[in-house]
Amino acid sequence: MAEQNPLLYTKKNAFDQLTDSDLAAVHRYAEDYKKFLDAAKTEREAVRESIRLAELAGFKALSKSGAKLEPGAKVYRSLGGKALLLAIVGRKPISDGLLIAGAHIDSPRLDLKQQPLYEDSEMALFKTHYYGGIKKYQWVATPLALHGVVVKKDGTVVNISVGERDDEPTFIITDLLPHLGKDQEKKSLGEAFTGENLNILIGSRPTGAETDTSRFKLAILEILNEKYGISEEDFLSAELEAVPAGHARDIGFDRSLIAGYGHDDRSCAYAALRAIIEQAQRLTATVAAQPTTPLPKKRGRPPKSATIPPNVDLIPEKTLVAFLSDKEEIGSMGTTGALSAAFESFVSQLSGGLCGVAQAFEHSFCLSADVCNALDPNFPEVSEKNNAAKINYGVGILKHTGSRGKSGSSEAAAETVAKLRRAFSDGGVIWQMSELGKVDQGGGGTIAQYMANRNIETIDAGVPVLSMHAPWEVVSKVDCYMTFKGIRAIYESNI
Numbered sequence: 416m417a418e419q420n421p422l423l424y425t426k427k428n429a430f431d432q433l434t435d436s437d438l439a440a441v442h443r444y445a446e447d448y449k450k451f452l453d454a455a456k457t458e459r460e461a462v463r464e465s466i467r468l469a470e471l472a473g474f475k476a477l478s479k480s481g482a483k484l485e486p487g488a489k490v491y492r493s494l495g496g497k498a499l500l501l502a503i504v505g506r507k508p509i510s511d512g513l514l515i516a517g518a519h520i521d522s523p524r525l526d527l528k529q530q531p532l533y534e535d536s537e538m539a540l541f542k543t544h545y546y547g548g549i550k551k552y553q554w555v556a557t558p559l560a561l562h563g564v565v566v567k568k569d570g571t572v573v574n575i576s577v578g579e580r581d582d583e584p585t586f587i588i589t590d591l592l593p594h595l596g597k598d599q600e601k602k603s604l605g606e607a608f609t610g611e612n613l614n615i616l617i618g619s620r621p622t623g624a625e626t627d628t629s630r631f632k633l634a635i636l637e638i639l640n641e642k643y644g645i646s647e648e649d650f651l652s653a654e655l656e657a658v659p660a661g662h663a664r665d666i667g668f669d670r671s672l673i674a675g676y677g678h679d680d681r682s683c684a685y686a687a688l689r690a691i692i693e694q695a696q697r698l699t700a701t702v703a704a705q706p707t708t709p710l711p712k713k714r715g716r717p718p719k720s721a722t723i724p725p726n727v728d729l730i731p732e733k734t735l736v737a738f739l740s741d742k743e744e745i746g747s748m749g750t751t752g753a754l755s756a757a758f759e760s761f762v763s764q765l766s767g768g769l770c771g772v773a774q775a776f777e778h779s780f781c782l783s784a785d786v787c788n789a790l791d792p793n794f795p796e797v798s799e800k801n802n803a804a805k806i807n808y809g810v811g812i813l814k815h816t817g818s819r820g821k822s823g824s825s826e827a828a829a830e831t832v833a834k835l836r837r838a839f840s841d842g843g844v845i846w847q848m849s850e851l852g853k854v855d856q857g858g859g860g861t862i863a864q865y866m867a868n869r870n871i872e873t874i875d876a877g878v879p880v881l882s883m884h885a886p887w888e889v890v891s892k893v894d895c896y897m898t899f900k901g902i903r904a905i906y907e908s909n910i
Contacts, residue, residue, distance in 0.1 A: 429807050429845045429893040444689075444899060445673060445892040449663040451685045452675045453579075456658045457562045458497045458741045458751075461520035461681060465499050465688050465739060466491065472695040474501060483767035487730045489695045492761050498741040498751035500761045501691050503698070505734040506727065509766035512778030514910065515736045515871065516687035516902045517753065517862050518785060519743035522677040523547035523884050525554060525613060525657040527563075531650055534631040539618040541586075543657060544610065547744030551608035553885050558585040559615060563655035565645050573643050578660040585660045586615045615657055659886040666889060671807070673895070678888040682878040683784035684739050686899040691737040694906055698729055734765060735906050743785075743862055753862035758869075773870065780834070780910045781873040782902060783863035786890075787811040787849045789879035797857075802850045804879035809845030809897040813875040816851055818858025825867035827874035834910050835874055842904025845897045849879065876901060 419425060433441070451468075455461035466474075469491055477490040484490065488504040498520070525543040533540060545551065560578025567573065578585040591599050599607050621627075622634035639645050663675030742752035750757060759772045766775070790803040804811035814832055817824030839846050851858045867873040878898050881889040 426805070426808050426847050427845075428805075429809055429897065432845060433893070441892050441896045444896045447689075448682070448685050448895055449673060449675065451688075452663045452673075452677060452681055455520070455681060456560070456579075456676060457524075457656050458520045459564065459654075460562065461684065461739065462493055462496055462499045465501075465520075465684075466493065468688065469501055469692060469695075472692045473699050474692075474695060477761070477764055484765060486727070487698060489698075490765075492757075492764075494741070494751045494755065494757050498755075498757075499737075499739040500758070501688070501737045501739075502761070502765055503691065503694055503731060503735045504765060505731045507732050507734075508770060509734055509762065510770035510774045510778070511733060512775060512780070513734045513736050513762065514731070514906055514908070515738060515779060515781040515866070516690065516905065517738040517740065517781055517783050517866055518684040518687050518877075519680045519740045519747075519753070519862060520684045521547070521741050521744050522658075522679060522681065523549045523744055525559070525615070527561075527650070527653070527655040527657070529651050529653075531655075532632055532635060532647060534629060537619065537621070537631055538616060539631045539635045541615040541617055541657075542611075543613045543615060545613060546656075548884055550604065550885065551610065551613060552604055554613060555588040555590040555608065557886055558587060558660040559657045560585060560660035561655055561657055563653065565643065565649050565653040565655070567645065567649050568652070573645060573649075575643065575655065579662075586617055586657065588613055588615055671893070672889050672891055674887045674889050676886060676888070678878065678880050678890045679786045679883055680743065680784070680877070682880075682890055682895050683786060683898055686878075686895065686902050687737040687739065687784055689899050690902040690906055691735055693903060694731065694735060731906065732909070736762075740862060747862055747865055753865040776869045776871045779871045780905070781863075781866045781871045782835075782905050783861050783866060783873055783875045784877050784898065784902060785861040785863075785875055786877045786880045786883065787813055787875075788851060788883055789881050791881055797852050799850070799853050802848065803852075804847055804849035806879055806881065806891045807893050808847040808879075809894060810839075810876050810901045811847055811849035811879050811894075813849050813851070813877075816858065816860050816863065816875055818851075819855055823858070823860045823864065825864040825873055827863075827872075831872055831874050835876065835905075838904045838908040838910055839901055842900055842907065844901045844904050845893070846876070846901065 454464040474489040474491045477492045484504045486504050486506045491501040524546050526546050528542040528544050531541040562576050565573040577583055618635050621630040623630045659676045666672035666674045740753045742749050747753040762772045787804050789806045790798050815821050815824040815826035861875050863873045863875045878890050878894045
């Protein structure tokens with residue numbers, strides 16, 4: 416076969432480049448990712464699972480004492496249990512900059528209203544308010560699970576998760592039968608399926624006497640009170656989310672794809688978490704491998720091992736940060752979103768207050784790790800093939816996001832793209848350039864603009880997704896793994 420002219424550029428399918436060893440690593444990573452996805456169906460659950468995994472790697476909650484952290488320190492800070500910041504302190508001062516991977520852990524869903532429970536036509540239902548950009552028709556006639564918390568007036572937090580196990584009930588939003596759907600079919604999708612009609616069916620068995628009022632609603636409250644100790648008033652201070660019920664599954668005879676809820680953006684959030692945990696594990700494993708010198712035995716006590724500092728050569732030069740943010744799907748506002756001043760506070764704490772965050776940001780680099788749309792053979796008309804991301808072609812780099820005239824995009828500089836190309840090349844990462852559909856078709860945004868507004872050099876890159884924002888999204892195992900390798904390459908680079 417004739418070699419390609421070096422002046423030409425052609426993207427290559429990852430399966431034409433990977434070895435059997437590479438494919439084994441892809442498989443192992445995908446299995447771990449599916450477990451994370453099942454354990455993290457809400458932002459609160461994502462934080463809990465991330466902290467569990469981080470603590471196994473030696474991360475500790477950041478102290479409020481303001482004490483200076485030593486190089487090699489592994490710390491995290493939870494933002495109200497709904498967003499998470501993790502860091503490994505580098506050898507260089509914070510003023511020399513940070514290497515940041517930012518992703519978000521919220522996903523489109525249906526939130527219960529604050530007074531959700533009602534009965535109608537002798538059935539009990541929950542009222543919902545959708546969160547983020549959804550196609551409403553995709554959420555009807557599909558099994559749903561309820562996840563979240565109820566915070567009682569005395570501050571007691573009740574965790575709720577119903578609908579995931581085989582022995583648990585699920586819930587559903589009913590749809591109109593086609594035999595009576597003549598008028599419905601004449602409407603646009605937005606008119607046929609409205610937000611106020613996304614009401615979840617939760618029961619139909621009454622309690623009490625036939626003459627009693629509200630007996631279908633009361634029957635549900637009796638069950639909730641018996642199991643969780645809550646009353647109807649407690650819904651006023653609850654955060655309950657309806658999400659698709661079921662586990663992430665392999666797709667295709669070749670098992671090359673994963674279908675699951677929340678790939679946007681937990682596929683990138685897990686990649687960032689996994690990358691910083693791996694850096695921590697390398698450091699810990701090196702310390703454990705060093706010989707220890709037992710201290711003299713005293714008064715019958717067992718000997719203790721001397722404290723040995725970590726291998727300085729394996730401590731990263733710059734401080735590494737993973738920012739798993741909330742609220743991206745609705746604008747990144749609030750105390751847990753990427754716009755929150757909590758990020759500045761965290762960086763200030765890392766430095767022990769010894770440098771201004773503005774100086775640190777000026778020398779920092781951020782990979783905004785968020786998904787991009789993959790070219791779909793069922794809908795090729797919305798993409799421009801030369802610049803669309805393709806499944807199994809690796810992590811997708813987006814120089815800009817936004818819509819139409821690049822509105823709402825931070826747009827990375829050409830120099831930044833070149834830096835990323837070099838880092839990915841050095842890290843053996845398979846990657847591709849991408850854009851969010853045809854120029855006038857639509858578009859979208861990420862947290863990149865908010866990180867760039869801090870004067871941090873920022874660029875978007877992430878996993879290409881099919882059926883984005885649907886209850887079940889589809890990603891390639893190879894692309895997920897390459898996104899992890901891409902973030903790892905940033906952490907190990909000299910950007």
